[in-house]
Amino acid sequence: MSATLLAVQALNGLQLGLVLFLIAAGLTLVFGVMDFINLAHGVQYMVGAYLAVVFYGLTAHFGLALLLALVAALVFGLAMEALVYRHLYGRSHLDQVLATFGIILILTEGAKAVFGPAPLSLPRPEALSGAIPLMDGFGYPVWRLVIIGAGLGVAALLYGLVQHTRMGMQVRAGATDAEMIGALGVDIRRLFMGVFGFGAMLAGFAGVMAAPVFAVEPTMGDGLLIMAFVVIVIGGIGSIRGAFLAAVIVGLVDTLGRSFSTDVARMFLAPAAANDVGPAVASMLVYVLMAGVLFWRPQGLFPARAG
Amino acid sequence: MSVLAIEGLTKRFGALVVTDGVSLTVEPGEVHALIGPNGAGKTTLIKQIAGAVAPDAGRVRLDGEDVTALPEHARAARGLARTFQITAVFPQFTARENVALAAQAKAPRRLWPFSVAARDAGLNAAADAALETVGLAGRAGELAGRLAHGEQRGLEVAMALVQRPRLLLLDEPMAGAGRDETDRLIATLARLKGRVPMLLIEHDMGAVFALADRVSVLVAGRIVATGAPEAIRADPAVRAAYLGTEAA
Amino acid sequence: MTLAAETPAPARAAPPLGAVAVVAALALAPLAFDAAGAGFWIVVLSRGLVYAVAAMALQLVLGRGGLVCFGFAAFLVIGAYAVGIPYHHRVEEGLVVLPLAMAAAALFALATGAIALRTRGVYFIMITLAFGQMVYYALTALSTYGGDDGMTLWGRSQVAGFDLFRDRRAFYWLCLGAAAGTWALVRAVSRSHFGRVLEGARQNEARMAALGFDVFRVRLIAYALSGALGGLAGALLANHAEFVSPAYGSWHVSGELIVMVVLGGFASVTGAGFGAILLAVLEEVLSRLTSHWKILLGLGVVGVALLARDGLAGALARWRGR
Incomplete structure (x- = not known):
């Protein structure tokens, strides 16, 4: 395993981590502020990617497609909130799980019906489609660096919003003690709508940015959603800072694990067995990490709620 | 030997010292009342005794045994029974089932998987007897969630009784009960007095002076006075800190 | 019916006659289907019965214990591979693989439940x-055992070396027996006393601890039992499809x-069983309407979650009450 390979995989891991963060950020705020478990948040990521494909088909311009997809993802998220999710606040977690599971079935199958089950692709913008040469002739795609940059930018923006704006203060208060925001005289309905819409837009943004790298297909959000759950559990529900750190850790562990586990396994096992055991262990790494964190800190690394 | 002895119990939440080096005992057969203004830390103290909250320093002894490190259920298994300040019954069980479940905690078949719990005659008989004691015999078949507030308080006492406790922790058992219900609860506890030692936290001074053998006054996490009820009533420091406003 | 479900078994006598009648009717169903030339429905119902085993096992944890377990399929797939992997190594004996499936799933439940x-x-x-x-x-990731694609079994588990369950009716009766046994258990x-503790912890966990019950241990035991039955369902599922897959x-x-x-x-075990059979039939009917x-x-799921949380049993009771 050369240093270059390690660097490339570390960048890939960082990139996966930041995509995870974009999804987990909305999820953790919705949990933290509204005590609402939204399994359909991963679908929002898938919707964002498909919207970008559609708008790119209409405009043939990536930037314009991105902008339109963001607006449409926001509108879509707000519409879902008004139609379904609003009626589930304050209901049991079981009701929330059921309803959002139903939404997943509808939207995933709906995407299959409209766009077909085969994966679609979204070209990356011309100017950013090149590669940056690394050592010994290896290139690294510029677009993946753009994803990393965008993720870091959103993280900084989010941190600023949560720390320094009035709504951010309300969100923090809500995540710490849900009853308190009511007592503060905040319009909870508006706050919930804002948080929900914003979270949906972030997930949609992740979908657009990831679309040129991964395939655009109906079930693309499933795996990431569950990884985002792992991120939230490790980071602590309701904590943006926790979500960010946990997302980067999970992205790195998963990517590096998959890249090097077979090599590591070969040190202990026959090659044939290592080819099976390595990937199997690698796919379990983040879950084992989560179990370990939970065992020592059941509230996650950075719990928003004390006690 | 004291039934309950706590020594130097201390609990901080951040910079706030909620329990500040509290020591007290409950002797066999004694009713020891703990009074104090709101926010004095009474419920936090009860939680530490029961094992729901871990103290930062100090010891809790039950019949001489150090139980400081034991979890709540293990202390309960050693005979510590508790009623809650905010009523805590099982709303979807009937009153009888609530008490039977409490009795089950001490029964040999407590976790038996091959039986019909609702038809356990021994548990049901114990439950009915305890409900009779608190005057709820006529309500045995009602869902606990549908009982009036005062009745639920009585139900809690019945649940505590049926556990054959070595010590009863009563966290404001009269809170929210009407005058008649309060009188009935006082009468019930008075009948138990001498048989079951109790640590009674209560705002109702009528109840405290009717039942207590000793009274301790908790102010801002510290015990400021302990003594016989008459002595406490007469203590000028206590009057200044507390009674002057409430017992007028 | 709903009230009985909400207030667990107040000294109400069991209706064993009704249960016997339902099992008898289900036992005769394959003969009727074959007579009507609709033998395919035996296969659909077998699948429904297998899922009924799993759903009733889940009900113990979810309905009685109030624990929203969203990973129950893990027990199923572990049970299925406890049939598939030995099969790959020429071990086809049901008396070995069925207990193995239950034990493996129960062990997994114990380990993950503990966390x-x-x-x-x-x-x-x-x-x-x-x-x-x-x-x-x-x-x-296990490419030796088919990886993503799974493995075809080319046959069903045997009993003491006899290939008893080749016939779809025989296999149906096996599934019915497993479902009836799971229901009874x-x-x-x-x-039981154990179940009352589990239910009490659902209603008020803190109070149970104050009464002296070790809630964690009780839940873990229930979780492991539920996992073992999930493993059984998985083993049956592998035999039903003669195929195992990570799916x-x-x-x-x-x-x-x-x-x-x-x-x-x-809140009802019986309801969970029928819910499973109903869903299997519903999927079959719907998939003929549209892909x-x-x-x-x-x-339908969103509708149930938003409007009719008490499910079929509740709707039935409301309809009766009119």
Whole structure:
């Protein structure tokens, strides 16, 4: 395993981590502020990617497609909130799980019906489609660096919003003690709508940015959603800072694990067995990490709620 | 030997010292009342005794045994029974089932998987007897969630009784009960007095002076006075800190 | 019916006659289907009965214990591979693989439950989901045993060397026996002293601890029992399809199992069993209408969650009460 390979995989891991963060950020705020478990948040990521494909088909311009997809993802998220999710606040977690599971079935199958089950692709913008040469002739795609940059930018923006704006203060208060925001005289309905819409837009943004790298297909959000759950559990529900750190850790562990586990396994096992055991262990790494964190800190690394 | 002895119990939440080096005992057969203004830390103290909250320093002894490190259920298994300040019954069980479940905690078949719990005659008989004691015999078949507030308080006492406790922790058992219900609860506890030692936290001074053998006054996490009820009533420091406003 | 479900078994005598009648009717069903030339429905009903085993096992944890486990499919897929992997190595004896499936799933339940049951609420939901995915991805990576594609078994488990369950009717009766046995066991446990403790912890966990019950241990035992029965269902599923695949452990399966329990009214074992059979039949009927039948299923699930939380049993009781 050369240093270059390690660097490339570390960048890939960082990139996966930041995509995870974009999804987990909305999820953790919705949990933290509204005590609402939204399994359909991963679908929002898938919707964002498909919207970008559609708008790119209409405009043939990536930037314009991105902008339109963001607006449409926001509108879509707000519409879902008004139609379904609003009626589930304050209901049991079981009701929330059921309803959002139903939404997943509808939207995933709906995407299959409209766009077909085969994966679609979204070209990356011309100017950013090149590669940056690394050592010994290896290139690294510029677009993946753009994803990393965008993720870091959103993280900084989010941190600023949560720390320094009035709504951010309300969100923090809500995540710490849900009853308190009511007592503060905040319009909870508006706050919930804002948080929900914003979270949906972030997930949609992740979908657009990831679309040129991964395939655009109906079930693309499933795996990431569950990884985002792992991120939230490790980071602590309701904590943006926790979500960010946990997302980067999970992205790195998963990517590096998959890249090097077979090599590591070969040190202990026959090659044939290592080819099976390595990937199997690698796919379990983040879950084992989560179990370990939970065992020592059941509230996650950075719990928003004390006690 | 004291039934309950706590020594130097201390609990901080951040910079706030909620329990500040509290020591007290409950002797066999004694009713020891703990009074104090709101926010004095009474419920936090009860939680530490029961094992729901871990103290930062100090010891809790039950019949001489150090139980400081034991979890709540293990202390309960050693005979510590508790009623809650905010009523805590099982709303979807009937009153009888609530008490039977409490009795089950001490029964040999407590976790038996091959039986019909609702038809356990021994548990049901114990439950009915305890409900009779608190005057709820006529309500045995009602869902606990549908009982009036005062009745639920009585139900809690019945649940505590049926556990054959070595010590009863009563966290404001009269809170929210009407005058008649309060009188009935006082009468019930008075009948138990001498048989079951109790640590009674209560705002109702009528109840405290009717039942207590000793009274301790908790102010801002510290015990400021302990003594016989008459002595406490007469203590000028206590009057200044507390009674002057409430017992007028 | 709903009230009985909400207030667990107040000294109400069991209706064993009704249960016997239902089992007898189900036992005769294959003969009727064959006579009517609709033998295919025997296969559909077998599948429904297998899922009924799983749904009733889940009901113990979800309905009685109030623990929203979103990783139940892991027990199924472990049970299925406990049949598939020995089969790959020429071990086809049901008396070996069925107990193996139950033990393996129970062990997994014990290990993951010991961590997951330390948490509450949404944490528990997400953690069980994550452990389920862990198993799913690990099996996907096992290329020796078919990886993503799974393995075909070319036959069913034998009993003491005899190939008893080749015939679809014989296999149907095996599934019916497993479902009836699971029903009797889960129902008995639910009504027992143990079940009352589990139910009490659902209603008020803190109070149970104050009474002296070790809630964690009770839940862990229930979780392991539930896992063992899930493993049994998985082993049956492998035999039913004569095929094992990581897809049995997909989180969609976990979600559908929850739907089955809720369809049946959430608080009733019997309801969970019928919820499973109903969903199997419904999927069969809907998939003949349109290839995108999952949209219809999703709409139904959202509707149930928003409007009719007490499921079929509740709707039936309301209809009767009119």
